[in-house]
Amino acid sequence: MEFVSSDRMIRPAINATALKILIAGGFGVGKTTLVGSVSEIEPLRTEEQLTERSAGVDDVTGVEQKRTTTVALDFGRITINQELILYLFGTPGQDRFWFMWDELAQGALGAIVLADTRRLASCFAAIDFFEERNVPFVVGVNCFDGTQMYTVDEVRGALDVDPFVPVLLCDVRQRESTKKVLTTLLEHIMSLTGHAQRAAGDG
Numbered sequence: 001m002e003f004v005s006s007d008r009m010i011r012p013a014i015n016a017t018a019l020k021i022l023i024a025g026g027f028g029v030g031k032t033t034l035v036g037s038v039s040e041i042e043p044l045r046t047e048e049q050l051t052e053r054s055a056g057v058d059d060v061t062g063v064e065q066k067r068t069t070t071v072a073l074d075f076g077r078i079t080i081n082q083e084l085i086l087y088l089f090g091t092p093g094q095d096r097f098w099f100m101w102d103e104l105a106q107g108a109l110g111a112i113v114l115a116d117t118r119r120l121a122s123c124f125a126a127i128d129f130f131e132e133r134n135v136p137f138v139v140g141v142n143c144f145d146g147t148q149m150y151t152v153d154e155v156r157g158a159l160d161v162d163p164f165v166p167v168l169l170c171d172v173r174q175r176e177s178t179k180k181v182l183t184t185l186l187e188h189i190m191s192l193t194g195h196a197q198r199a200a201g202d203g
Contacts, residue, residue, distance in 0.1 A: 016082060017084050017085070019087065020108045021087065021088050021112065022090075023111070024111055024130070025091075026114075026119060026122025026125075029122065030173075032074050034112070035075070037172055037174065043075060044076075073090055073092070073100070074089070091104055111130050111136070111185075113127055114139075118147055120158055127159065138188055139159065139161060140168060140181045143171050152168065
């Protein structure tokens with residue numbers, strides 16, 4: 001599956017299909033960075049400075065250097081080809097903003113759950129959210145500098161996700177790495193759709 005590169009942008013057809021993809025995960029896992037690394041437009045961001053009022057409310061364990069936080073959503077766009085556009089919606093990661101997830105998830109074709117091995121439990125809520133709503137998702141393990149590396153199998157075992165859910169290592173600062181995660185998600189969605197259609201035909 002080929003993406004249109006940022007240096008050879010094309011104008012999508014008027015009747016192009018637009019697909020909504022969610023980017024979810026815990027606080028400080030890299031959702032804003034992912035959207036910014038791949039979006040062909042200037043991303044819409046709703047970041048605010050962390051203040052003393054958030055102390056004891058937002059858990060910054062493992063990301064003590066973080067100075068801003070998303071309070072609503074991140075939004076970006078990437079054109080796959082003239083017929084297909086992806087709209088990327090990054091969700092807020094803090095517990096106090098989870099009430100927004102249901103609204104953001106409406107109409108979503110699939111999701112990327114970002115995981116940070118320093119705080120793996122922070123992505124459990126996102127995984128549960130999409131599993132309960134039967135929204136296809138992949139897990140992208142964002143590899144931060146200076147952190148211990150784990151294999152995909154080790155992360156999969158720790159997360160206890162279904163065997164068919166793709167889990168892959170990534171660096172969301174890098175456009176090509178982010179594109180690989182998006183491609184994996186689209187292929188996963190197509191695979192699930194194909195299985196459902198075959199099952200319906202057999203019925």
